[in-house]
Amino acid sequence: MNRIKQLFEKKKNILSIYYTAGYPDLIDTVRIAEALEKSGADMLEIGFPYSDPVADGPVIQASSKQSLDQGMTLNILFGQLKELRKNVTIPVLLMGYVNPVLQFGVENFCKACAEVGVDGCIVPDLPMVEYEEFYKGYFEEHNLSNVFLITPQTADERIKKIDSLTNGFIYLLSSSATTGKNLEVGNTTEAYFSRIQNMNLKNPTMIGFGISDKQTFDKACAYSNGAIIGTAFVKAIANGNIEQNVSDFMKNFKG
Template identity: 75%
Template sequence: MNRIDLLFKEKKNNILSIYYTAGYPGLGDTVAIAEALQESGADMLEIGFPYSDPVADGPVIQATSKQALDNGMDLNLLFEQLKQLRKKVTIPVLLMGYVNPVLQYGVENFCKACADAGIDGCIVPDLPMYEYEELYQGVFLKYGLRNIFLVTPQTSDERIRKIDGLSDGFIYLLSASATTGKNLNVSDVTTTYFSRVAAMELKNPTLIGFGISSKETFEKACKYANGGIIGTAFVKAVAKGDLKENISSFMKMFR
């Protein structure tokens, strides 16, 4: 069974997923970060593969992406590292990144490499629903990969239904229409939106991401969805100093 499906089958709330960029802060840190996160209670990992022009990202994740590229990270190396990672890490792992590196790798090659490396799903923010449905869904399904779509406060109910129909795994609810790293401002607008989506009783579970950086914001996410995703706050926390110590103290905020 796909590990994402298994996770949501066994756990209905308080799910914590952590994003980090492969090859950051050090080229070889990808596996060590995953192990430390699993040990300290993360339920799922989203590993970013770096891209030169990450338009959906704010300054912090842009900088990690640039650093990772400068360090020499690319998809071939990442897939090698992921094979090592899977020897020790049993929680679900997704790859997150932009479509152009995937197209250059070849969509079928990419999906096959994901399957071989034990990847459970992908988040490709600039792969549109139409192109996914027409061209890529068959390949994703063939290799047992879950493709995760994003939903924002501006996404219409009709479109959310369509996304739900096309999705497996979970749906990624953005707390705001924003680039990554903006603070979550839980206003009436966001709670109305979270409640609106919750009331739609989608077939897929949901996780809330963008702007979760504290116990308080994580708990708010858990109130309206099955859990939350933390990215920017985490990569900031591991930028300098001892990796294991930083991860363990960061995770203590939530676990």
């Protein structure tokens, strides 16, 4: 069974951490993954940088630019990830935009993910209809979960379709803004989260965008199977000792 499915079967309040491959230094990708597992992360999302991000706020955009300036490519990333499963046992997803995947070749991308032990992918701008018609077979052949995103504006009909195509989890964006804004669970957001809960989807959900501390993490977990932290973590590892920075950051979510 895919590691993602195993995780959701045995654990609640899952903490997933996003970070940008090749940041702060090009060689830090696997080092950060190892430090995160050691410090208690349940799942990882490794972003492959792209020059024209759609959903990323300024912090993640800056990390992507720095990574690209240092030479990060998908070929280099997959070369680094050959070392991933020596010390990392938790689920790992790759997250990024569709253009680099198309240039790499979707079938080649899925094959490379499987070879290095990646469990799933989040490609926000991959159209659902194209995934279903052209690429679903490649993902299934290589036991990869393809994670779709839902926003407060997503219609029930589309959510049900996403649920039918999902074999991992569904990513609930807390808002339609870019990453890095603080989560505010007002009446509108609460109604949105409750609407999703009441749909009784077959797949688990994870909430992302605006999760930055224990308080916002706990709020998100009240409405889902867990939460994803990106911007706050990317900020935390910008300078200094990677292992110490990771350990200090993760202590905020314990207890």
